[in-house]
Amino acid sequence: MNFAIGRLFTVRSGSFTTLLKCVLSSRTFDLPFTSDSPVESPSAAKFEIPLITERKLDKSPFCSGSRSARQAWLETLKPLPTSSPTASEGESFPLSPVGIVDLHPDVFAVFPRLDLVHKNLYWQAHYRMVDWRCITTRAELPYRSNRKPWPQKGTGRARHGNRRTHIWVGGGQCKGPRGPESYFSILPRDVRLAGLLSMLTIKHAQDDLHIVDDMALSDSLEQQAKDILHETLQPIVNDLDQMDPLSAANRTRVYRFTKAMNNAAIYLRQLVDARRWGPSVLFVTESNSPFDALTSSLSVGNSNLSNPEDTINWDDLPNLAIHLACSAYANHVEAEQSPETSMYSFEAVAPRATHPGRGLTLMPLHGLNVWSMVHHDTLVISLACLEQLESRLLTAQRCLVRDEALEPPNFHPTLSEALALSEQPESLENDTEGLDQSSRRHFSDRLESVYAKRVKLS
Known part of the structure; x- marks a missing residue:
């Protein structure tokens, strides 16, 4: 070599x-x-x-x-x-x-900004956190009366209004967190883009980026995955088998499906270990899971549900084997110990640490992020995914930020415009599209919820 x-x-x-x-x-x-x-x-x-x-x-x-x-x-x-x-x-x-x-050098040969990579990692680690702590104030105590404990004068004791204050044992709390409080935030678009470009450059420079022609495994595994999927879609004729998940027919289906998943996982694990790609590998495809296309094919209004062979377009379901291989470990973790394990001895009984599907992650292109690239040793991208990845990242580098380029400059309204708006409050609420941009300097677009604004900015 x-x-x-x-x-x-x-x-x-x-x-x-x-x-x-x-x-x-x-x-x-x-x-x-x-x-x-x-x-x-x-x-x-x-x-x-x-x-x-x-x-x-x-x-x-x-x-x-x-x-x-x-x-x-x-x-x-x-x-x-x-x-x-x-x-x-x-x-x-x-x-x-x-x-x-x-x-492309503008995608895989940029200057690596490790500070922006750290910002992306910190953001991805915290934006889903929610602080659920919430103190109980003295107004929220259900077991304390609001009456005065003793008279104001004549007892020699300190004066108190009630037993709900924080100076009493079991009283209310003050100056504490009042949750739930979300830590959700959105990084600037340029910071997120620079983080992705930096990680792609780092992976390529460290020889941890591998380009493959296709995500398809061997022909035998692909055909086995299609056969198992076709068998799973066949309707169950016996009513007792539909009601009993532990019947012989259902257990046989689960066994064959699990065996196909583990065969694909073993094949992929042997390939990863032989090429020394590391224990954790991130496979990036250009589309979603093929099972999404399967769900759309088997819609509720379709009249050919009784015959899946005529309904499903098998050309729209590529690379089934790698999807089964990467989902084998997730299925093993969620199932813990399935009922068929006690009756059949097969590869799925392996512990989590030695399971062949551990560390193999399959991700669509729109889900590629800095956190996943950092926490995986190797990044594997297909040729079709490479075309879309470069196209999207180059387009993101060309387009300008909307707040600076697309919106017209917003000036402060004059005194006459401010008086005209104050005299017509109903028109301001009902007809927001007819107002001039200069009279709405704080809300240049149509007023919408904060959630919709966050989704638009993301």
């Missing part, structure tokens, strides 16, 4: 043929196959990907001179063809790249 990299950097003439020969002469495709692992057999493996993946990068959003594009190896999650059928388990997934991808 080092020899290949050295030969790539010696090519200065820009000849594509020379570069192609350098990589082809030093790249090996010897992928051993073991019968114990859930890796697909070499005969069934199909791999057709160009060596050099050319991408037309967008223009830089800045006026400065354009910088050279960064490059990264293009890898795959599928098993490569092999020639030797016997090998050790650690050699089942070699580190041989299958191509080269250009990365």
Whole structure:
């Protein structure tokens, strides 16, 4: 691998043929196959990907001179063809790249602002916190009377009005928290954007960013996931099986579904360990879970619910195996110990610390954040997701902040305008669209709730 990299950097003439020969002469495709692992057999493996993946990068959003594009190896999650059928388990997934991808320098080669990364981490750790502490004031005591404990004079005691004050044992409290109090806040848009760009640059500089052609695993695992999903969608004919979740039919379905999830998790864990991607890996896809498309296909008003084969478009459900692999650990944690565990002995009984799905996280592109990238050792992005990620981040760098650019300047109203508004209070409340921008300098837009404003700013 080092020899290949050295030969790539010696090519200065820009000849594509020379570069192609350098990589082809030093790249090996010897992928051993073991019968114990859930890796697909070499005969069934199909791999057709160009060596050099050319991408037309967008223009830089800045006026400065354009910088050279960064490059990264293009890898795959599928098993490569092999020639030797016997090998050790650690050699089942070699580190041989299958191509080269250009990365935009304004996304993966910015100056890393660690201070802004820390601000993003602090914000994500605190914006969901709610302080539920609430003291009981003397007006809220249900068991204390408001009468005077003794007369004002003649007893020799200190004067008191009632026993609810804080100087009495069991009295009300004062100067304490009056919750619930939310710590919700929104960071400025530029700070959030700089945090994402800094973390992407850091991951690429530390060789913790990996680009894959697709999130699909082996063909056998993908077909097994589709078969299990099709079997799960089949209606239960027996009424007793519908009422009894511990029936033989339901337990068989759960067993086969759990086994498919664990097979995919074992495959992905072996791949991660063999390539030394770290115990925790964040996989980023370009779309939501395929089960969302499945839910939309099986809508309430659909008349073909009795025949899922005709209703579901299987082309809209790609990469089912990796979704099952990453959700295997979450399902194991939530289930604790399922009823079928006592009757069947399979891989799901493994403890949490050694579960194959532990540390494998699958996230859609719109959920990518600084916290997740920091708390995962490796970031894996598909080619389609890379296109959308660069497009969105470059668009975010080009667009201006609305409060500074899109809104017209708001001036203070004159004396005549202020008197006219004070004489017509009803028109101010009922017809907010007809007012001039200068007369509404504090609320240039239509008045709305604080929640809607926070959602708009986010």
